[in-house]
Amino acid sequence: MSYKALEFAVSGPIATVAFNQEHVLNALTPELVADLSRVLPEIRQNPEIRAVIITGRGRAFCAGGSLQSIGEGFGPAEGHRYMSEGTRWVHELATLPKPVVAAVNGIAVGAGLSIALACDVVIASEKATFGAVFGKVGLVPDVAMTYFLPRVVGLQRAKELVFSARIFPAAEALALGIALKVVPEEALMDEARAMAQAFAQGPTFAMGLAKGLLNRSHNAALEEALEREAAAQALLFQTADHAEGVRAFHERRPPEFRGS
Structure with a gap:
């Protein structure tokens, strides 16, 4: 454009x-x-x-x-x-x-x-x-x-x-x-x-979800914040970036995130 x-x-x-x-x-x-x-x-x-x-x-x-x-x-x-x-x-x-x-x-x-x-x-x-x-x-x-x-x-x-x-x-x-x-x-x-x-270079998808959670934090009760975090984390547990982060931790090297 x-x-x-x-x-x-x-x-x-x-x-x-x-x-x-x-x-x-x-x-x-x-x-x-x-x-x-x-x-x-x-x-x-x-x-x-x-x-x-x-x-x-x-x-x-x-x-x-x-x-x-x-x-x-x-x-x-x-x-x-x-x-x-x-x-x-x-x-x-x-x-x-x-x-x-x-x-x-x-x-x-x-x-x-x-x-x-x-x-x-x-x-x-x-x-x-x-x-x-x-x-x-x-x-x-x-x-x-x-x-x-x-x-x-x-x-x-x-x-x-x-x-x-x-x-x-x-x-x-x-x-x-x-x-x-x-x-x-x-x-x-x-x-x-x-x-x-x-x-x-970070985990873009996770950062996007974190941004949304932080932006809404002022309007959320504690119970809401905990539930939103749980829902986001359940989704992120399935991602390639999470798997890469765990591998990198065990291999003692910097992670190579792909943003997904």
């Missing part, structure tokens, strides 16, 4: 999605939404892809929603439809059964911060900046930020970030737990690729 607002490349087991609308700081335009809606299912359906990197070109990772697309605003029904139809891809991103690394190269505000939060791991450039800036235009957080932000930083800190709508640096994102690691700008993609490569 060809894409207008992003670059998509696959190298070995790693897929890289790079937003490339530098003229609008990689804002979430209709073109980018359309491309994300197509590329994420493509990644899901390709068994050769075992890890994903999402990044941006130029000064921004993603500068949030496109105010030009909103224009003069919407009526209630039209606004609800615009948001519901324009954010379906977020569920696809958050539930991809493969590890997703956000390589935040620059500005990640509004929906850009939401996208980073929906990924599994965030590595940030020292020059990256973040912000839940929706309040600056009289809106609430969207693109699943109200789901992910409190889970990452806690409810009180999430409220402060949303109410203040302030921009904060990569060092604070690290302290808040939004970023796992902050690295020099020139090292960002090397760090992201190294992490994605390490993830890609």
Whole structure:
């Protein structure tokens, strides 16, 4: 497939999605939404892809929603439809059964911060900046930020970030737990690729199930969590990767997982 607002490349087991609308700081335009809606299912359906990197070109990772697309605003029904139809891809991103690394190269505000939060791991450039800036235009957080932000930083800190709508640096994102690691700008993609490569060598199917269990853990009672774990483990006991892991353990060597 060809894409207008992003670059998509696959190298070995790693897929890289790079937003490339530098003229609008990689804002979430209709073109980018359309491309994300197509590329994420493509990644899901390709068994050769075992890890994903999402990044941006130029000064921004993603500068949030496109105010030009909103224009003069919407009526209630039209606004609800615009948001519901324009954010379906977020569920696809958050539930991809493969590890997703956000390589935040620059500005990640509004929906850009939401996208980073929906990924599994965030590595940030020292020059990256973040912000839940929706309040600056009289809106609430969207693109699943109200789901992910409190889970990452806690409810009180999430409220402060949303109410203040302030921009904060990569060092604070690290302290808040939004970023796992902050690295020099020139090292960002090397760090992201190294992490994605390490993830890609793991048992992809098991990692996908583990991701789903962890994502639902906040909404699960203890009994539910135990039952979900048991069901997943019963399935994984039958896999080639589990058998390989057991063999490697007994043979005292690193396992060679195939992702199945």
